Amino acid sequence: MHCHAISEAARRLGISPDTLRYYERIGLLPAVARAPSGARLYREGDLGRLRFIRRAQRMGFTLAEIQTLLNVRDAPDDARAEVRALAARKLGEIEAALDELAELLARCGGSETPCPILEAMNEAVRGTHESAGCTPT
Incomplete structure (x- = not known):
């Protein structure tokens, strides 16, 4: 069975070795095999799980x-309904974000000063500061 050192696994996945250690620490990746020296060794199954994680991240899912x-x-029973519900919630979040961006783009004439997109985003930040009892400087 071929195993990959952490540097090789990270390179193949396009992430840092620290990210691999973090995924293991928070439980996204079960404890991986270790060499006698203690170095992490990643099997093909580990790389497949990591590819799944990376794809889900690209789709906008949080850790x-x-x-x-x-x-x-990983559950032995069929839980497609749970996955479908999670995917539907994520799609709703993404659609809401797209709607907000489309609204901001519609307000931007391209030559106005100040930019309405930046102003709208600043208003959101000001609201956050004010609700926390702070005033931006």
């Missing part, structure tokens, strides 16, 4: 949501 997906994937 907590990815953990849920992995738990369902």
